[in-house]
Amino acid sequence: MGRSSNKLTRRKFLRTTAAIGGGAAASAFGLNSARAAPIELRYFYRAAWPTSETYANWLIDEWNKKNGDRVHVTGSSVDGETYKTKQTIELSSSSPPDIFYSWEGGRAAEIIKAGFSADLTPYYQKFGWDKSLNPASVTLATFDGKKYFVPTEIGASVVWYRKDLHDKLGLSVPTTWDEMMANAQKAKAAGIAPFMLSNQKKWPAQFMWSAMMVNKYGLDAYQGLIDNKIPWTDPRAVDITAMMQKLAEDGMFIPDFNSIDFAPAQVPWTQGKALYWYMGSFILGSFRGDQKECCQVPTDWFAFPAMSDKKPIMSIYDEDTVMIHAASKNKDEAAEFVDWMVSPAASAKKLEIDKPYASNASTDLSHLPEMEQRLGKAMADAGSYTFMHVDHGTPPAISDRFLDGLQGVLAGAISPQEAMAATETEAERVRGKIKT
Amino acid sequence: MMSRIDDERYSFLAFARNHVFVTLFGIVAPVLLFACFIGYPIVYTIYLSFFEWNGMAPTKTFVGLANYSYMFGDKYFYISLENNLKWLVVSLAFPVVLGFLIAYAMRVRAVYFPTLLRTAIFFPVTMSLVAVGLMFLLILNPIFGAFDTVLRALGLGFLVSEWFGDYRIAIYTLAFVGGWAFTGLPMIFYFAGIGDVPKETFDAARIEGAGHLRMMLRVALPQLRSVTAVVVMLTLFESLKAFDLIAVMTKGAPFGRTNVLGYLVYLESFWNSRFGYGATVSVAILVLSIAIATLMLGTVFRGAFDV
Numbered sequence: 001m002g003r004s005s006n007k008l009t010r011r012k013f014l015r016t017t018a019a020i021g022g023g024a025a026a027s028a029f030g031l032n033s034a035r036a037a038p039i040e041l042r043y044f045y046r047a048a049w050p051t052s053e054t055y056a057n058w059l060i061d062e063w064n065k066k067n068g069d070r071v072h073v074t075g076s077s078v079d080g081e082t083y084k085t086k087q088t089i090e091l092s093s094s095s096p097p098d099i100f101y102s103w104e105g106g107r108a109a110e111i112i113k114a115g116f117s118a119d120l121t122p123y124y125q126k127f128g129w130d131k132s133l134n135p136a137s138v139t140l141a142t143f144d145g146k147k148y149f150v151p152t153e154i155g156a157s158v159v160w161y162r163k164d165l166h167d168k169l170g171l172s173v174p175t176t177w178d179e180m181m182a183n184a185q186k187a188k189a190a191g192i193a194p195f196m197l198s199n200q201k202k203w204p205a206q207f208m209w210s211a212m213m214v215n216k217y218g219l220d221a222y223q224g225l226i227d228n229k230i231p232w233t234d235p236r237a238v239d240i241t242a243m244m245q246k247l248a249e250d251g252m253f254i255p256d257f258n259s260i261d262f263a264p265a266q267v268p269w270t271q272g273k274a275l276y277w278y279m280g281s282f283i284l285g286s287f288r289g290d291q292k293e294c295c296q297v298p299t300d301w302f303a304f305p306a307m308s309d310k311k312p313i314m315s316i317y318d319e320d321t322v323m324i325h326a327a328s329k330n331k332d333e334a335a336e337f338v339d340w341m342v343s344p345a346a347s348a349k350k351l352e353i354d355k356p357y358a359s360n361a362s363t364d365l366s367h368l369p370e371m372e373q374r375l376g377k378a379m380a381d382a383g384s385y386t387f388m389h390v391d392h393g394t395p396p397a398i399s400d401r402f403l404d405g406l407q408g409v410l411a412g413a414i415s416p417q418e419a420m421a422a423t424e425t426e427a428e429r430v431r432g433k434i435k436t
Numbered sequence: 437m438m439s440r441i442d443d444e445r446y447s448f449l450a451f452a453r454n455h456v457f458v459t460l461f462g463i464v465a466p467v468l469l470f471a472c473f474i475g476y477p478i479v480y481t482i483y484l485s486f487f488e489w490n491g492m493a494p495t496k497t498f499v500g501l502a503n504y505s506y507m508f509g510d511k512y513f514y515i516s517l518e519n520n521l522k523w524l525v526v527s528l529a530f531p532v533v534l535g536f537l538i539a540y541a542m543r544v545r546a547v548y549f550p551t552l553l554r555t556a557i558f559f560p561v562t563m564s565l566v567a568v569g570l571m572f573l574l575i576l577n578p579i580f581g582a583f584d585t586v587l588r589a590l591g592l593g594f595l596v597s598e599w600f601g602d603y604r605i606a607i608y609t610l611a612f613v614g615g616w617a618f619t620g621l622p623m624i625f626y627f628a629g630i631g632d633v634p635k636e637t638f639d640a641a642r643i644e645g646a647g648h649l650r651m652m653l654r655v656a657l658p659q660l661r662s663v664t665a666v667v668v669m670l671t672l673f674e675s676l677k678a679f680d681l682i683a684v685m686t687k688g689a690p691f692g693r694t695n696v697l698g699y700l701v702y703l704e705s706f707w708n709s710r711f712g713y714g715a716t717v718s719v720a721i722l723v724l725s726i727a728i729a730t731l732m733l734g735t736v737f738r739g740a741f742d743v
Contacts, residue, residue: 084706084707085706085707088492088706088709092491092492110490110492110709111492114490114492114493116492200600200689201687201689202687202691255578256578257601258598258601258689259577259578259602260577260578260579260601261573264577267579267580268579395708395709396707396708400703400707404689404691404692405691407689408603411601411602411603413603413691414691422511
């Protein structure tokens with residue numbers, strides 16, 4: 001009697017096992033190729049305001065809903081104060097973020113020099129960002145002819161004023177420095193501080209300083225200081241510092257201005273204790289308060305007035321910008337995500353959730369109050385001829401000494417010459433002596 | 437003939453052989469942990485102080501003693517050092533003295549509800565200095581701060597000042613806020629210390645007609661030398677490593693007049709991207725701490741820790 005044909009032999013067992021194993025591997029491979037793991041991108045950002053966090057979460061969630069199976073983005077944020085400390089560590093780490101927030105100007109130059117930022121010029125061409133984004137903001141992203149960051153939020157510094165106080169005092173919107181000072185004198189006589197200044201953390205006073213420098217001596221002179229072509233001890237820089245000192249001595253700023261921080265300053269502003277406030281448009285977030293629309297008190301703005309016969313220049317700057325890490329293995333996908341960040345849809349949502357202004361020039365501003373629409377249009381029409389404030393324009397080491405010096409002058413503790421000399425000493429340490 | 441050193445080495449080896457567990461976990465492990473987490477950072481900081489490095493570049497540039505040379509001519513370094521010393525003086529004068537007085541008052545039952553008082557005064561020690569800083573920013577705010585309001589209500593409006601904005605007083609404001617948060621610690625040390633002083637000593641002094649002032653100065657304090665040494669050392673190190681309150685409350689403003697060495701290290705390293713110079717200032721803090729501690733233990737508190 002022969003052996004039964006269905007008997008399990010060693011050969012049959014091995015053959016069957018191999019077939020099952022091969023089939024399982026093949027099906028697993030097929031499954032994997034059909035559902036390949038998505039590319040993972042990490043977005044590291046600075047959440048300076050609570051609304052910034054809300055908006056960033058929305059951006060990421062919406063992207064992942066639409067593209068998460070192909071390119072999945074994970075966000076990690078740090079608050080505004082500590083971002084800079086963490087940024088250095090993150091960027092130098094072995095697994096750096098693909099996309100990260102960076103400041104413009106001096107800090108951006110440091111990041112670029114350290115080789116962390118990818119050249120985004122090809123992506124500007126591919127996605128047409130140089131046409132869709134605000135021209136001034138694109139100019140600021142250009143270093144040695146190449147573009148290294150994409151602005152996502154822009155801002156402008158203007159003189160905010162209390163409309164109700166203006167009306168009460170019978171003032172008209174000034175177009176020259178002298179007219180503004182005449183209004184300031186009337187406000188002072190009425191017991192209202194002409195200018196709000198919340199200088200406890202020393203950065204706000206520089207806004208007025210740089211606007212005065214640009215509008216009195218021209219953009220070239222100011223840019224010469226920022227670009228290390230003119231020393232800070234230049235008589236023009238000293239003169240503007242002395243003008244600021246005179247304003248402080250004449251009681252043009254709100255009392256205790258060196259003790260008042262930016263957020264608490266909203267209280268006297270709301271109480272009508274100051275008439276003007278030269279500040280960036282990011283302040284609109286604070287002016288809105290808990291309300292959906294700006295502002296809690298009647299507020300309007302005008303551009304910093306002319307101080308000479310030259311046309312005044314408005315400061316437009318990149319408030320939020322993103323870079324793509326040079327070491328990212330997925331730069332194309334990262335650029336796609338950045339393109340989503342500056343798309344009209346995302347920009348419109350930014351205005352709704354966060355604060356003005358999106359860098360995309362075609363963003364629909366129609367649902368904003370008329371005053372905010374007007375400012376958005378002024379920014380779009382300003383062209384590319386603009387300036388950054390000192391702490392954005394120069395490396396932090398220089399700006400820190402400058403801010404210290406200016407605060408010291410306003411406190412009456414040091415002279416304008418001493419303040420500018422201290423700034424120049426630090427500037428020489430950073431960039432060496434200027435060759436004349 | 438075996439030398440004394442060989443003899444000691446032999447003793448240690450013999451000890452290690454006979455007490456393997458104690459040697460491993462009581463000596464070797466702590467030494468390794470110390471070497472990794474304290475020794476190495478110190479050595480690396482000293483090493484870094486001879487370089488120029490922005491924290492981002494892959495290479496560091498050797499600059500020899502240039503950072504030290506710069507530090508000795510740096511106005512900000514001297515302002516920071518001076519502020520640390522001011523902070524130390526305020527801390528010794530305010531929380532340490534106050535802590536001692538409160539502890540004494542509680543021990544002699546000169547206050548009501550001593551347990552409640554002890555808890556209330558010790559509570560700030562458990563708080564984060566960041567929270568303390570934020571709280572005092574509100575309390576001392578010139579616009580709506582409670583402190584100025586209370587002063588005005590008490591008819592002391594002439595005392596109202598720019599607590600953070602006036603460069604002449606800002607560092608003292610910070611030191612007092614730090615002192616408020618620190619008072620509980622010396623208090624609890626002295627409270628325990630006074631409890632160890634024999635009651636008979638106080639009774640004898642009282643019979644001899646000594647008042648509280650004399651008992652504090654002539655009876656309690658001399659017997660609390662080791663406690664005072666510990667408290668002063670803690671205060672010294674707290675003062676030298678002051679950072680949190682400055683970072684939260686002033687960031688060195690007005691115009692750098694509230695910078696202290698600890699904040700200068702942060703500012704130079706992380707803000708100005710000069711890690712080499714930041715490390716140099718860190719080395720200065722280390723040397724200062726060792727020097728002041730050695731000086732104090734060798735003079736005022738000589739023998740305070742002898743058993």
